[in-house]
Amino acid sequence: MKQIVGRLLFMTSILIIMSGCSELEEMLHVEAANGAQKQVEGEAVVSYLDVGQGDSTLVQTEEATVLIDTGRHDQQVIFDHLEELEVDSLDLLIFTHPHADHIGNGDEIIEQYQPDEVWIDGNETTSQVFERLLDALLASDADVTEPIAGESYQVGTLQFDILNPNEELTGDLNNDSISFIMHYGDTSFLFTGDAERPSEQAMVNTGLPLSADIYQMGHHGSNTSSHDFFMEAVQPKVAIYSASENNSYGHPGADALSRVEAVGAEVFGTIEDGTVTIRTDGTSFEVETER
Template identity: 60%
Template sequence: MTKKSKLALLAALVIFLSGCSEEEFFSLLETNQSGEAQSTSAPEVTEGDAVVSFLDVGQGDSTLIQSEDTTILIDTGRHDGDVIFDHLEERGVSKLDLLVFTHPHADHIGNGDEIVRQYEPEEVWIDGNEASSQVFERLVDALIGTNTEVYEPTRGEAIEVNSFLLEVLHPDELTGDLNNDSIGIRLTYGDVRFLFTGDSEESAEQAMVDSGINLEADILKMGHHGSNTSTTLPFLEAVNPELAIYSAGENNSYNHPGAEAISRVDQFGAELLGTIEDGTIVVTTDGETFTVQTDK
C-alpha cells in the first residue's frame, strides 16, 4: 500500500470513529506536520531520534543533521551573512563529524572557511570542481591550514556515519557545470530517507534517474532553491516524496522558488514547505515515522 493510500485509509477511519469532517481531519494533520506556532529555536535531540533542520539562511542553503552521537552539516549558507553561526549555536553544535559542500558556489560554501576552523569536521566532502571566487579560495586555505581530511565521493558509494547511511547518487564524473555536478546524497535513518541534490538541474536529475539507483525518499530537498530548472516530474516520480522542501530568501532576484516547480510538486501531490514562508524547517524522526515543525 502506498503512503497516499495509507493516509486516505487513516483519514476515513478517524472520520468514522470521531465524527469529525474530512476538512477538520486534514486541518489537524497539517498542524501536526507543520508544527504551526511551535518554535524550532532549540530542537531537542533525544535518544533514538534524528533531527534534520533545513536552516533559514536567506538566499542560500544549509541543512543540519543531528542524532545523539552524530552531527552532519550539508552546505554553510551565504558568503555575505553569518546567521549560520546563530543556528549552530542554538542547536548546541560544538563539532562536526561530516561537512558536505555540494558544490563551490558562494551561497553554499559561504562561511565554509570559518566553519572548518571553528567546528573541526572529521571529514569534508567536496565535488572536486574549483571556483574563481575569493570565498572558494578562503575555504581551500582553511582546509589546507587545518589539515582537514577531504574526500570526493562518487555515485554508487554507500558510507555509514554512525547511525546514518549516506548513499552517493551524483556525480559519476565531473562536467565542469557547477550546478549539475552537485553532490547528490540519499540519507537514511532507520526506515526514513532524505534526498539532497544541491543545485542539480534537469540534466543531473535525469542522470540520477537513468543510473538505475534507487532514489525513493520520504523528504526531498528541492534542487537549486526550488528553481524551475529542477524538481522535474520524472525525478519526482523516481523519488516519490511525501514532503518537498526548498530553501530561498524573501524577495530574491532569481524568483525562487519557481512557479513551474511548485506546480509540479502540487501536481505530484507532495506536501510543500519553504524557508521563505516557514522559516527553519525541522524534521524529527525515530527511524519509523517523522514529524515536522516550522519557525513561522
C-alpha cells in the first residue's frame, strides 16, 4: 500500500496526552454512472456491518483491506464479522471521529490486525476509550495521517477524495468527521461519519464533486444529517444507515429518510436488513442484505 506521511502535529498531541453473515438474500443490480476512475480488475466488496448502535464498514479488494470505524465500545460483535469475512490484516484503518460508537474496539483492532496506516481527524477527548486508542497507536508501527478536504489518496485500486474536515478544526466532533468519496472504478461511495448540517453545507461550499452511487447516511440516519441541499448534490442511488432496533435516539429519522428517498435513493438499514453488502466490478454494483 502506498506510504502516506502523516502530519507531525497529530503525533505531538498524542505524546502530550500520554505524558500527563448468515445467507445473503435480497439483491439489487444497479449501473454505476460516475466519471471514469483508475482501471480496476476483480471485485470490491463493501460490507456495512451490523454492529448495533454504532458504525463499522469493511472494504475488501484484491489489493487492499480497509476498515472504516470500529463499532461501539461496549459490544465486540465486530470481531465475529471480521473473522467471518476472513480478515487477518488491515492496510488502512479510518476513524471518522472520536466518539465511542465509532472508535470502540479501536485499540484491540490495532493490536490484532496491525494496520499499515491509520486516519484520524485530530480532535481529542478525555474518554477512556479514546485514551486506550492513543495507547494502541503509540505502541503500533502504523503511519498516522490527518486527511483534510481537497486531498486525494490512492490505496491499491481504491481512490479516496477527502471532503471534510478543513485544516482548521471546529472542535465539534460530529462536524469534524472525516468525510470522503471512495472510488472503485466508476462506482463511488460517500462516507460522512456523523457530519451534520454545518459540515454538509461546508462540503457543498467547497465546490468539490459530491455525487456518489452509494451513500452511508450521516449520523446513523439522524434528522440532523442528510439535508435536502446535500442530497441534491449527492444524488445517491442507494442509501444505507447503521443503527440498532429501538434505539433511544430515534435513528433513523423520518425526515432524513424522506429527504433521501426524495432524490430517488433505495434505502437499506442494519435494523431491517442486518449487514448490507455492496459488490462491484467498478462498472455496476449489487446490493445484498443479510436478512
